[in-house]
Amino acid sequence: LWPWLLASSGLSALVQLVTLPFFPDSPSYLLIQKGNEEACRKAIRKLWGEGDHQAEIDDIMKEKGAMTSTKTLRVLEVIKERSLRWQLYVLMTVMTTLQLCGINAVECPLSKFEEYLIPYVSLGIGLCECLSSILCSTLIDRFGRKVLLWGGYTLMCSVLALLTMTLSLQHRFFWMHYFSVILIFLFVVFYGSGP
Secondary structure (H helix, E strand, O other), rough: OOHHHHHHHHHHHHEEEHHHHHHHOHHHHHHHOOHHHHHHHHHHHHHHOOOOOOHHHHHHHHHHHHHHEEEEEEOHHHHOOHHHHHHHHHHHHHHHHHHHOOOHHHHHHHHOOOOOOHHHHHHHHHHHHHHHOOOOOOOHHHHOHHHHHHHHHHHHHHHHHHHHHHHHOOOOOOOOHHHHHHHHHHHHHHHOOOO
């Protein structure tokens, strides 16, 4: 069963590979990057049907004007720019905590399970990742990124503390393995919906 589950991810890639050539290019890409207004109009008609789409083209032209008036900074210029200093600090903090949050290490307790259960637990982790991405896309507009970051990291810390306790008690209670898996699933959901 496991090889089939693994191969099933290739099915979506194959569908994308076959259907992608039939999709039109992005109208904003065609107008902003390529400068081809006629191809942009053709792509808009293909996407939204016939009609007057001048308002959309005008919006894309405004976006193009805003992009041309913005100066592109090099890496050293971004580091030296005082007005970007706090954004840079926040970005570095978030990226560092993402790297050190333990998402890869949290799957280590899976080695303590029987061999036939590991594929199902891995499948459950994948489903939790899908659930968390859906959850995040619905929650981010309601609560904002800052609340999701704080909440996600707080809940992840709590789950890691509980996971540490369950791992140290696994030799005493046979059901602690299963509780550990539930905590791993929760950790993955909190990781995906927060940080």
